[in-house]
Every structure is written in C-alpha cells, then in structure tokens.
Amino acid sequence: MSCARITGTGSYLPNRILTNAELEALVDTSDAWIVERTGIKQRHIAAPDQTCVSLAEMAALRAIEAAGLTPADIDLLIVATSTPDQIFPSTATRLLERLGMPGGIPAFDVAAACSGFIYALDIGHRFVRTGGARRALIIGAEVFSRILDWSDRGTCVLFGDGAGAVVLEASEKPGVISTHLHADGRQEPLLNVPWGVGQGYEALNADSGTVSMRGNEVFRVAVRTLGALVDETLSANGLERGDVDWLVPHQANIRIMTATARALGLPMERMVSTVADHGNTSAASIPLALDCAVRDGRIQRGELLLLEAFGAGFTWGSALIRY
Incomplete structure (x- = not known):
C-alpha cells in the first residue's frame, strides 16, 4: 500500500469582513463579550453572488497549483x-464542471458538520492507500452565513464563510499515518x-431553517471528547x-482549542489558530488553518x-499526519 501524502494546500476567504463592532449594531452583544467567550474578532461573509x-x-x-498539478491530474x-448550494447534484459533481x-x-459530498473535513480526509486516505485513486482533492467549503439567525447572539457571532483544500497523492514517503472517526446521535x-x-415545506419557518445551539452544553461535551480523542490517537500510534x-x-x-492544547501538553505557539480572523467556518476551518500555517512557513516538511x-x-475525529 502507498501512503497518502499532502502535496498541496489551498484556501479562499470572501472579501467581505464582518467585525464584532458591526455585530453590536445587529444584536445585543459587544466586542469584549465575543472575544472573551470565543476569541473571534471578525469573520468573512460570502457575497450574494458567491456560492459554496x-x-x-x-x-x-490554489491547492492544485501548490501541488504542481492541473485539474486533469485529479x-x-x-x-x-453542511451548506451545499443544491440538494442534488452534489457540490463535488458541480465542481467538476x-x-x-x-x-x-x-x-x-460528505456531511459531518464541523468534522466533515476529517471524515473526507479519512475517505481520501483510504482510496489512495488501497489504489482506488492516485491523486485526491479533498475540500471543506461552507457558506454558513446563509443558515444563521442574525438575531441570535449565541450563534450569529460564531460562524463565517470560506473554503480550504488539500491534494493527497500516493507516495512512498510518510503522509497520513492514522485517522480516527466517531459519531453519537443521542445529543443531536x-x-x-x-x-x-x-x-x-409546511414545517419550515424562520427559526427551523437556521442553526440552533445550546452552547454551554456543547462546550462541555466537546472539551471532554476532544481530550479523549487526543489520547486515543497518540496511544494508537505509540506516541x-x-x-x-x-x-x-x-x-x-x-x-x-486551548483546552485541547493543554491536554496534549503543547505550548500555545505550537497550535495553529485562525479563529480570531475567520471565526468558525465549520468543515472549512481545518484546511483553512493548515494552508495558512503552511504558506507562512510555520509548518515544515517532516x-x-x-x-x-x-x-x-x-461527530468527532482526528488525523495524525507526517507533513
């Protein structure tokens, strides 16, 4: 079996930036409140003519170019x-054209909410390792602003739009070492x-078509679950x-993010953080952050x-990668 190695990364953010100060005019919130609780200072919002x-x-x-390839090589x-433009055909098939x-x-397409990119990476990794593909393009893309209730300060301050991508290629060099995926629908x-x-459509109303979140409860579950996920990933690889x-x-x-870094014993400067500038871009957030750190030279080969x-x-998941 070949390894699946990341040979190119790319990302894109819409030009429109929505600051915390602008949100103060929309909902009962403040820049200080948002930054203290989330670390977010701004987020990018897709223009009306931009789509997933x-x-x-x-x-x-950008990822294909970074890998030294052309679209025909994929x-x-x-x-x-989680925000496709249409019910069908899939975003992926529309992107082919x-x-x-x-x-x-x-x-x-893969729908696993904020874990979607890890799920998609796992699938691409398995295709490449077993010979089902030689070069896989894995993308996380969201227009989350389209499903937000802009009067709900518990959700509208969190999310932004964007896309990130990686190219996986078959290689004898180390690449994706292991992936670990989980799901539990009981707390949906x-x-x-x-x-x-x-x-x-008779059940659709202004509230039912937008994000609903009980933030404090999600926070508690996320911190506990991600701490266990770190231990699982390291133990599985003898690290x-x-x-x-x-x-x-x-x-x-x-x-x-800070709680997870502490569980890993990593100093904060070894954690890639883009949340202040991007907000939560759901499935796009990890490839966006990865591309930023690769292009600014923080992350190095090996x-x-x-x-x-x-x-x-x-849903939750991890990927251990030798870059």
Whole structure:
C-alpha cells in the first residue's frame, strides 16, 4: 500500500469582513463579550453572488497549483460541507464542471458538520492507500452565513464563510499515518438545524431553517471528547504527547482549542489558530488553518501534525499526519 501524502494546500476567504463592532449594531452583544467567550474578532461573509461551489473552486485551484498539478491530474474529488448550494447534484459533481475536470472520476459530498473535513480526509486516505485513486482533492467549503439567525447572539457571532483544500497523492514517503472517526446521535438536539426537506415545506419557518445551539452544553461535551480523542490517537500510534509538532484544531472557540492544547501538553505557539480572523467556518476551518500555517512557513516538511474536530451530530475525529 502507498501512503497518502499532502502535496498541496489551498484556501479562499470572501472579501467581505464582518467585525464584532458591526455585530453590536445587529444584536445585543459587544466586542469584549465575543472575544472573551470565543476569541473571534471578525469573520468573512460570502457575497450574494458567491456560492459554496465558487468558494470551493478558488481553494481547489490554489491547492492544485501548490501541488504542481492541473485539474486533469485529479482522479478523486470529495467536498465536505453542511451548506451545499443544491440538494442534488452534489457540490463535488458541480465542481467538476467548474474546474474543467474530465468526467468519469468519483466525486461526492460528505456531511459531518464541523468534522466533515476529517471524515473526507479519512475517505481520501483510504482510496489512495488501497489504489482506488492516485491523486485526491479533498475540500471543506461552507457558506454558513446563509443558515444563521442574525438575531441570535449565541450563534450569529460564531460562524463565517470560506473554503480550504488539500491534494493527497500516493507516495512512498510518510503522509497520513492514522485517522480516527466517531459519531453519537443521542445529543443531536444540542446543535442542529432542525429542518430538512423530508419534513415538508409546511414545517419550515424562520427559526427551523437556521442553526440552533445550546452552547454551554456543547462546550462541555466537546472539551471532554476532544481530550479523549487526543489520547486515543497518540496511544494508537505509540506516541507521547511531546512527539507532536503542531496541533491544527477545528477553529470553533478559543477556549475549546486551548483546552485541547493543554491536554496534549503543547505550548500555545505550537497550535495553529485562525479563529480570531475567520471565526468558525465549520468543515472549512481545518484546511483553512493548515494552508495558512503552511504558506507562512510555520509548518515544515517532516513535522508531525495532529488535526482534530468536533461537530454537530455529534461527530468527532482526528488525523495524525507526517507533513
């Protein structure tokens, strides 16, 4: 079996920036309140003519270019998103046409909320390792602003839009070492969008079509679960906490991220944090953060990365990667 190695990263953020100061005019909140509880100072918001596919396209092209490839070289495309443009066809199949890629390759979406990119990475890793693909394009893309209740200060201050991507290639060099995925639907009411087409349009109203979250309860579960996930990942690979060079967490909340870094015994400067500038971009947050740290030179070839996420479902997962 070949290893699946990351050979290119890319990301894209919409130009529109929504600051905490602007949110003060929309809801009963303040910059100090948001920063203290979340670490978020601003977030990017897609323009009316931007879609999940268009954000994904920009991130994909940058990742493909960084890998020294062309779209025609890709033979597997997976998009992780909770905010697709259409019910069907999938975002991934629509992206094939946008990128000018040849028809016939596998292309599909993955829905695992904020853990979506880790789930998609796991699938791409397995395809490459078993010979089902040679070069896989894995994307997380979200237009989360489209499903927010802008009068709910518990959710509208948290989320932003964006996309991130990686190219996985078959290689004899080390790459994705292990992945660990989990889900538990018993606490679904704590974080959800409580409407779907299966319920019929008569059930759709202003509240049911937007994000609903019981933040304090989600926080407690996330911190406990991610701490156990760190231990699971290290134990499965016979590693000590000090062996990890970089933590690249889902950018949900600086308090959750800090708690995970402490569980890993990593100093804060070894955790990639973009939450202040991006907010929570759901499935896009890890590839966005990874691309930022690769392009600014923090993450170097040969270093050991731990990627981890927790999201609605609940879903959670990690990936241990030799970059």
